[in-house]
Amino acid sequence: MSATGRTAMLVGLDIGRVNTRVSVFGVREGKYCLLGCEQAATAFGHDGHLAAGVHEALEKLEYLLDRKFRLPPKEADEDLAINQQTVGQVGLTLSAFPKIRAALFSLTACGSLSKGLALAAKLPIDLVGAYGLADLANEVGVIEQMIHSRPELLILTGGTDLGAEKPLARWVEVANLVCRVLPENARPIIFFAGNPELDSLVRRRLEPNTRLVMLPNLQPAYGERDDIPLQLSISREIVALSAEKLAGLQGLSQLAGSLVGVRGAMLDRMVRFISRLKDQRLMKDNQRGILALDLGAASTMVIAGWNGQSDACRIEAWHGDVQDWQAAVDGPIFRWTAAPVSREAAGNEIANQRLFPGRIPQTLTELALSQSLARHRIRTSMAALAEITAGLSFDITKGLMRDFGTIIASGAALTGAPTPGQAMLILLDGLQPWHQTDVILDRNQILPMLGLLGEAEPLLPVHVLNSDAFENLGTVIPVISGVQEGVMLVSITVAMDSGKTYTVDIPQGALRRLIVAPGESATLSLEPIPSADVGAGPGVNRRVRLTGGELGVVIDARGRPLVLPEEDEERIERIRHWLWSLGG
Amino acid sequence: MKHLAVRRQAGIDIRRVRQLPFPGQVLVEEGQHVHPEDLVAAAELPGEVFHLDIARGLGVEPSEVLPCLVRDLGEVLEKDDVIAEHDGALPRLVRVPQSGVLLSCRDGVVVIAGGKKTVAVRAGMIGTVAETLPELGAAITAHGGLIQGVWGNGQVGAGILRVQASPLDQAITAEELDSFGEGQVIAAGFCSEKDQLRRILARKPTGLILGVMDARLIERVMALPIPVILLAGFGAQAPDVYTFEMLRARGGDVACANACQPNPETGEWPEVIIPGGDGETSALMPYRTELKTGQRVMALSGDALGKVFTVAELPDAESILESGLSCKTAVLSFDGGEPIAIPRNNLIILN
Numbered sequence: 001m002s003a004t005g006r007t008a009m010l011v012g013l014d015i016g017r018v019n020t021r022v023s024v025f026g027v028r029e030g031k032y033c034l035l036g037c038e039q040a041a042t043a044f045g046h047d048g049h050l051a052a053g054v055h056e057a058l059e060k061l062e063y064l065l066d067r068k069f070r071l072p073p074k075e076a077d078e079d080l081a082i083n084q085q086t087v088g089q090v091g092l093t094l095s096a097f098p099k100i101r102a103a104l105f106s107l108t109a110c111g112s113l114s115k116g117l118a119l120a121a122k123l124p125i126d127l128v129g130a131y132g133l134a135d136l137a138n139e140v141g142v143i144e145q146m147i148h149s150r151p152e153l154l155i156l157t158g159g160t161d162l163g164a165e166k167p168l169a170r171w172v173e174v175a176n177l178v179c180r181v182l183p184e185n186a187r188p189i190i191f192f193a194g195n196p197e198l199d200s201l202v203r204r205r206l207e208p209n210t211r212l213v214m215l216p217n218l219q220p221a222y223g224e225r226d227d228i229p230l231q232l233s234i235s236r237e238i239v240a241l242s243a244e245k246l247a248g249l250q251g252l253s254q255l256a257g258s259l260v261g262v263r264g265a266m267l268d269r270m271v272r273f274i275s276r277l278k279d280q281r282l283m284k285d286n287q288r289g290i291l292a293l294d295l296g297a298a299s300t301m302v303i304a305g306w307n308g309q310s311d312a313c314r315i316e317a318w319h320g321d322v323q324d325w326q327a328a329v330d331g332p333i334f335r336w337t338a339a340p341v342s343r344e345a346a347g348n349e350i351a352n353q354r355l356f357p358g359r360i361p362q363t364l365t366e367l368a369l370s371q372s373l374a375r376h377r378i379r380t381s382m383a384a385l386a387e388i389t390a391g392l393s394f395d396i397t398k399g400l401m402r403d404f405g406t407i408i409a410s411g412a413a414l415t416g417a418p419t420p421g422q423a424m425l426i427l428l429d430g431l432q433p434w435h436q437t438d439v440i441l442d443r444n445q446i447l448p449m450l451g452l453l454g455e456a457e458p459l460l461p462v463h464v465l466n467s468d469a470f471e472n473l474g475t476v477i478p479v480i481s482g483v484q485e486g487v488m489l490v491s492i493t494v495a496m497d498s499g500k501t502y503t504v505d506i507p508q509g510a511l512r513r514l515i516v517a518p519g520e521s522a523t524l525s526l527e528p529i530p531s532a533d534v535g536a537g538p539g540v541n542r543r544v545r546l547t548g549g550e551l552g553v554v555i556d557a558r559g560r561p562l563v564l565p566e567e568d569e570e571r572i573e574r575i576r577h578w579l580w581s582l583g584g
Numbered sequence: 585m586k587h588l589a590v591r592r593q594a595g596i597d598i599r600r601v602r603q604l605p606f607p608g609q610v611l612v613e614e615g616q617h618v619h620p621e622d623l624v625a626a627a628e629l630p631g632e633v634f635h636l637d638i639a640r641g642l643g644v645e646p647s648e649v650l651p652c653l654v655r656d657l658g659e660v661l662e663k664d665d666v667i668a669e670h671d672g673a674l675p676r677l678v679r680v681p682q683s684g685v686l687l688s689c690r691d692g693v694v695v696i697a698g699g700k701k702t703v704a705v706r707a708g709m710i711g712t713v714a715e716t717l718p719e720l721g722a723a724i725t726a727h728g729g730l731i732q733g734v735w736g737n738g739q740v741g742a743g744i745l746r747v748q749a750s751p752l753d754q755a756i757t758a759e760e761l762d763s764f765g766e767g768q769v770i771a772a773g774f775c776s777e778k779d780q781l782r783r784i785l786a787r788k789p790t791g792l793i794l795g796v797m798d799a800r801l802i803e804r805v806m807a808l809p810i811p812v813i814l815l816a817g818f819g820a821q822a823p824d825v826y827t828f829e830m831l832r833a834r835g836g837d838v839a840c841a842n843a844c845q846p847n848p849e850t851g852e853w854p855e856v857i858i859p860g861g862d863g864e865t866s867a868l869m870p871y872r873t874e875l876k877t878g879q880r881v882m883a884l885s886g887d888a889l890g891k892v893f894t895v896a897e898l899p900d901a902e903s904i905l906e907s908g909l910s911c912k913t914a915v916l917s918f919d920g921g922e923p924i925a926i927p928r929n930n931l932i933i934l935n
């Protein structure tokens with residue numbers, strides 16, 4: 001019997017910039033499953049109260065599931081009171097925060113500085129300064145920059161265990177000076193995750209001046225990384241700082257008790273967990289890993305996980321300056337819009353989307369632009385991740401050359417697409433995978449919540465991951481070749497376990513769905529021409545055993561990199577043709 | 585479901601809090617009348633940090649410096665104050681080259697924080713200080729017109745309000761601009777190109793209120809030192825007459841523009857405050873409120889983008905949009921026009 005009782009439900013509250021999502025998990029036939037998920041607008045504003053959005057979503061769930069999750073009605077804007085007869089545990093994840101400025105003091109570019117930057121990339125912070133060993137030559141300049149930027153958090157790291165001390169000790173003194181220069185209310189909270197030999201010096205010099213959090217070394221040995229304690233500690237602090245500024249968050253946090261987390265950190269946790277499950281019995285060269293992609297209203301997060309380790313990058317949805325965005329609108333966003341629209345109109349629509357991220361695309365043009373924007377966000381965030389992740393092998397033009405066995409995607413731009421085919425096309429165009437990949441859509445956006453609730457009920461994520469809460473869009477098999485368009489590339493025989501068999505020939509340039517019913521197993525025999533690679537090398541035949549998804553199996557023979565016609569009418573027609581190939 | 589709402593009201597009691605991010609000095613008093621550029625509170629931080637090599641200055645070893653210091657850590661020093669002295673064969677002393685605070689002494693080198701960097705908040709509006717917040721700032725109140733927009737370039741300013749009199753679906757003409765004096769807050773229907781912006785800026789306005797603007801002008805507008813506020817967003821569509829009639833009624837009065845960026849967490853919108861004037865005082869409206877029939881709303885999508893309607897009906901059933909998505913819509917009516925249906929998510933409530 002679990003701590004919560006296997007019959008009690010667990011409720012997940014996910015507060016986003018635009019939407020608040022509430023998910024309810026319970027037990028059916030001895031296994032945890034998702035019972036229902038609803039959303040409502042997040043109630044921000046100086047007179048807003050975050051509980052209002054939660055109330056609204058819970059009301060829908062109460063109607064849907066015929067259960068009372070709340071105690072007898074109060075005003076919607078007051079703190080929520082949970083019916084503990086029905087709900088055993090509440091979890092709270094947050095992905096909407098006031099901007100929190102942070103800085104990093106570290107040492108070498110190959111060591112703690114890169115580890116610190118990799119950690120910062122995962123967190124919802126605005127990194128206003130990252131300083132390494134070389135910056136110690138200009139301590140005065142660093143202090144002045146810190147006075148100007150006034151970070152709320154300072155990460156102090158460097159030196160492996162029993163490693164460098166003197167340079168790190170100098171950073172401790174710089175941090176001390178920063179704290180003494182700044183007024184008390186403006187001093188950063190300092191997270192020390194460096195060489196533990198300096199623990200007593202750090203406490204002696206910094207504790208009298210500011211709040212200090214001592215944590216295990218981020219880099220205990222050269223090449224190793226232990227970022228989880230620091231990530232979780234900073235996440236907790238971010239939630240606490242947010243609770244000071246967002247009405248209603250404190251009350252919701254109290255409902256959840258210790259089960260409160262930052263959505264990105266919980267998504268990272270699940271990626272590491274799933275990658276460990278997939279890769280632990282495989283040799284390193286065979287470990288394929290998993291890629292998670294979340295296109296939220298406020299930010300894009302991409303996480304690559306291998307055998308229990310992960311690298312992540314979180315960038316603001318509208319990251320970049322005005323010139324960057326103008327160039328993006330005039331360039332890739334315009335070209336990938338499957339609707340006739342002028343560059344001026346595209347620019348205006350994108351700018352309005354930025355002002356009102358909760359808008360729903362009403363016209364075909366608005367939809368086409370929002371989906372083009374989604375492709376752009378995928379490419380730019382993957383490119384940012386590739387900069388900090390060795391071996392990711394992603395190029396913004398050529399696509400994803402590294403073999404990830406599974407991609408799990410979420411975010412309104414994908415989950416809100418009118419058809420599964422449109423969601424799949426956004427992912428394929430944005431990522432351009434070169435290898436066979438299973439594409440999963442987290443339609444209910446619950447993966448991070450599983451990471452959080454798993455702390456209370458370890459079986460819950462295991463059961464729900466294997467349930468129909470996640471939509472298998474299908475397996476994508478790219479066919480890579482440089483031959484001319486129209487040339488026959490590969491002959492594929494599909495033999496379903498039900499006995500039905502058929503053969504289809506795929507030409508260069510085609511995007512094709514092979515009909516394999518969702519959940520049905522089939523064996524594909526692929527016979528490529530000598531210059532075409534279906535995953536085993538040019539010209540090498542291959543047999544693949546797989547299960548059909550919503551879209552069956554998708555064969556992507558459009559080539560890499562994807563090339564669009566120059567002429568606008570032809571270009572739009574091409575993208576629409578691809579859409580129709582995936583069901584419209 | 586609660587929807588975004590902006591205030592567009594002729595007469596309302598307005599209260600705005602202006603405060604520092606950390607304690608400083610409050611520069612106004614309760615009851616004081618303030619103008620937009622007036623400082624409400626200010627705090628000082630060191631503007632620079634510098635080293636002083638005391639060991640070198642005294643000609644001693646670094647380890648011998650501490651006993652030579654004649655000032656304490658944390659002490660405020662004035663320019664030319666003696667900071668260290670050494671009675672050797674040749675007595676020496678070191679003076680500070682500029683004023684500052686002695687922060688530390690390590691390895692024979694002292695660190696001093698000097699100079700001044702001021703962090704300040706301004707009133708941003710014409711009003712009266714209703715309440716001071718000790719060491720942080722003040723709450724300022726006014727009664728007048730409040731027109732909130734949806735985008736701003738981050739600047740603050742004020743001036744006499746001049747409003748386009750010609751039809752709003754036409755660009756404001758050079759002749760009309762010439763009739764405005766210089767140094768005014770100009771309200772025009774739209775600005776769709778660089779030349780048009782240049783013509784408007786040639787009148788040296790102290791603020792600009794536009795119905796809509798082409799997104800290509802964002803970079804130029806962000807670099808302007810005057811506030812620019814958009815009432816309906818980006819595009820080329822004709823702005824709503826309703827708000828402009830409100831502005832026209834106050835033409836010739838002082839308008840204060842605070843063109844902050846919209847902040848969903850705090851509920852701030854860029855806004856124009858026009859103190860004084862007639863009109864029944866309206867109740868305060870929250871940042872988000874329930875959508876109801878009879879309300880005035882602005883559409884944020886489709887061909888109706890930027891136009892103002894009245895909510896006629898709120899059907900329970902979802903509708904399928906042209907985009908293929910389905911959602912709840914609101915049926916909107918417009919004077920003499922056919923009713924249209926817009927996704928409820930794509931509406932912003934006015935008043």
